[in-house]
Amino acid sequence: MSNPKDIFNRLFKEIHPQDRLFPKSEKGIGDFESEEILNTNIYNVMLNRRSQRKFESKYVEDWKLDIIFAAADTAPTAGGFQGFEIFHIKNHGIKIKLVMAANNQPYVNAPVVLVFCMNPSRVKMKFPSDTLKKFSIQDATLAAAYAQLAAHSLGLSSIWIGMIDEIKVMEAIGTNLFPSSILCIGYPKKILQPKPKRTLSELIQVIE
Ligand SMILES: Cc1cc2nc3c(=O)[nH]c(=O)nc-3n(C[C@H](O)[C@H](O)[C@H](O)COP(=O)(O)O)c2cc1C
Numbered sequence: 001m002s003n004p005k006d007i008f009n010r011l012f013k014e015i016h017p018q019d020r021l022f023p024k025s026e027k028g029i030g031d032f033e034s035e036e037i038l039n040t041n042i043y044n045v046m047l048n049r050r051s052q053r054k055f056e057s058k059y060v061e062d063w064k065l066d067i068i069f070a071a072a073d074t075a076p077t078a079g080g081f082q083g084f085e086i087f088h089i090k091n092h093g094i095k096i097k098l099v100m101a102a103n104n105q106p107y108v109n110a111p112v113v114l115v116f117c118m119n120p121s122r123v124k125m126k127f128p129s130d131t132l133k134k135f136s137i138q139d140a141t142l143a144a145a146y147a148q149l150a151a152h153s154l155g156l157s158s159i160w161i162g163m164i165d166e167i168k169v170m171e172a173i174g175t176n177l178f179p180s181s182i183l184c185i186g187y188p189k190k191i192l193q194p195k196p197k198r199t200l201s202e203l204i205q206v207i208e
Contacts, residue, residue, distance in 0.1 A: 045153045050194045052157030053107040055186030060112050064154045068114075068185070071150030072143040078135030083123040084143050084180075087115040087173050094172055098182060101168035102161050110159070110184035114147065115169060116140040117177035140180040147183055157188035 069086065077083060089095055098115070099108045118136035125132065144160065151158045161182035169179045197203075 040153060042149070042153075045149050048194060049149065049152040050157070050192040051159050052186075052188045052192060053159050054189040055107065055110050055157070055184075056189055057111065058187045060156065060186060064151075064156065065112065067154060068112075068147045068150045072147040075139070075142040075146040077139040077142070078123055079125050081123040081125070081135075082139065083119050083121075083132070083136035084140035085117045085119050085175075085177055086143070086147075087117065087175065089113040089115060089173065097172035098169060101165045101172055102182060103163045103165075105161060105163065107159055108161055108182060108184055111186035112156075112184070114144070114183045114185070115173055115179050116144040116147075116181050116183065117175060117179045119177050137178075137180050144181050144183050151183075151185045155187070156185050157192075158183055158185045 065088075069088075072086060073082075089098065092109075095109045095113050098113060099106060102108045118133065118140050120129065120132040120136040123132045123135050123139075125135075127135075148158050148160060161184060164179060164182060166179050169182070170176065173179075
């Protein structure tokens with residue numbers, strides 16, 4: 001049992017014998033059946049997600065964005081306080097500033113650019129401020145991860161940007177909230193195969 005593809009395929013067949021997973025192929029998006037593009041099977045989405053740094057200039061439909069935002073909104077948050085904010089950057093000049101704030105990674109200038117920020121002031125719990133900060137970075141990170149999976153379920157691709165100068169990002173988007181990551185989304189230029197991962201025996205450390 002060596003990688004997610006084997007594990008998902010074996011388990012999924014046991015639970016849903018009539019259904020099937022769609023492992024990714026190197027075909028262009030136009031060659032896919034709509035069922036494969038609007039993929040609502042969470043295991044398919046996990047199986048096929050792959051970081052993408054080359055996007056088509058094609059516009060991303062608003063309804064897809066709404067689903068991505070709704071997905072982010074469903075993520076678990078500390079105490080249910082949703083200690084994060086999402087900045088949807090549409091302005092070209094600000095996207096270019098974000099490229100510079102991200103170590104000049106050019107793909108940050110993507111069709112959809114979302115900056116996930118911590119907002120510990122939303123977390124109304126009686127804990128030290130360091131704890132609230134830890135909670136809000138986890139809230140923001142989880143929301144971005146949910147958004148990333150939703151993007152892939154919609155036939156989009158994404159790249160998670162963690163290599164950022166936080167202060168420059170804050171200046172670029174005009175906030176005093178600390179950013180945790182930037183999620184760049186768009187239609188992929190080419191469908192990429194998922195990267196190999198560790199085996200489960202390497203990943204899991206059993207404590208008995
Ligand atoms: C915390 C974090 C930070 C990352 N930062 C960057 C980044 O700044 N630039 C980039 O190109 N990719 C970045 N990535 C994407 C990873 O390089 C990518 O997820 C990894 O190579 C595994 O590939 P996969 O996502 O296709 O499985 C980041 C991912 C994570 C989770």
